[in-house]
Amino acid sequence: MIYDCIIIGGGVAGLQAAIQLGRYKRKVLVIDNNNGRSSICHSYHNILGWPDGVSGTFLREQGYKQALSYGVEFLQKEVISVEKMPATFFVTIASGAIYAAKKILLSTGVMDNIPPYPAIRPCLGLTVYVCPDCDGYEIKDKRTIVLGAGNTGANMALTISYWSNEIIYINDQETDVSQELLEQMKTKNIAYINVAIEEVLAAGANFQGVLLKNGEKVEASRAFIAYGQNEVKSNLAKGLGVELLENKHIVVDPRTKMTNVDGLWAAGDVVAHSEQVTIAMGEGSQAAIWIHKSLLS
Template structure:
């Protein structure tokens, strides 16, 4: 099956692009694994029109229904391979099915490195967060526990000191923290604990605290996760020869969102920027507009 554009990734950027392209009446397919940041977050709290927050699941469902009304198609698959074929592209999914497109938008996102405590996942967006720009406001004047690794966790705790003075940093992986940052933690009166977490204490999807390996309990009202080493899902981009930064984020034209490879665009968290839903929406729309312009340019030429 051949499409005008295939969007890989049905998160916020991919959905917004799909809606815009659907409104242009292009034939669009969204291939989505149904597992990503937006599937995990229980509440986004900084989106225009949703003052009480909206879950990633609900926002995705609303976006999908809106796109489907515009004729956009969706399949739940994982794309294994992307390659240039003639003037277009061919994508192969894990089940072996192949799809062709004239344009390609990569909205594959990133995945945070979260320790293997299932209880934490149920609290994401409720009172456990990963992005201080998105959710620092939520911990204002509240006792907040940062769990993380080394310098990454220390920097997160220091960033959150803008919002609250009641902070504890648990260096769960016991990774080295620089002397400079240790001194900064002391200056800001942030409690520093270098010990492995044994258990998460949670109730009704609300984090209550942690039990350390020693048996000590550290309780708090909110939590932040900061381990670093997040997985940037840019493997398909690499297969196509797309330019990547050292941290594996995709480089795009800041205006058009097109990569260095003609007719390949990227949007959302997989692109290097502040990782926010509202920015992802804007990038998805911008990419879709320029994808449409590329078709219009071809029409004018021929």
């Protein structure tokens, strides 16, 4: 069997594209390892129609059901490679099985560098955040800790100081911070602690602070994570000769979302944009529309 389109990545962008293509009566396969960014966020607060927030898990579950209703197929596996022949793409998964498609959509996303403190995971999206554009508002006038490293953490502290005057930056990895950023933090009255973290303190989803290696406890009700080195999952694209930016995000046509490789599209956080759920939805739909148009020719 040759699918009309194989979508690699079943997060927000991939599911939105699958729904659109399913409504076009296209034969679609979504291959996803269920380990994406949206699967660990317990609440998004800046989405139209969800003023009290909505979890990534809920969005994924609803998107999966909706796509299934249009005949979209799903496979929970890891994709190892994608090979392009003149008119067909061949996708190989970890078991060695190979699937063929006329078109490919990469919606493989980005994975944040979350530090390995067990208490953080239940807090993600509720009291601990990674994106100031998404969740800066959630710390409004609240005492907030930035758990981070070097200049990345310092820049995050400065960014979120827009919403709160009680910002503490803990340089967990004790890496260098530029003198310029140190001065800017001082001007903004951002407390700076250059000590590693021993443990994150939380009661379920409620972040409470951190215990430092020196025994000091720092209390706060909110936190942002900013260690840098987030993983942009564009390796499959690179292997196909797709144009990438220096930060490894995929370059696409702004109108169609197709890459420089004919028949290969990309959408969502793996593409160069502001990494928003709402934008990922739009890009998924946009890519699907143009994939459908290309299949008509």
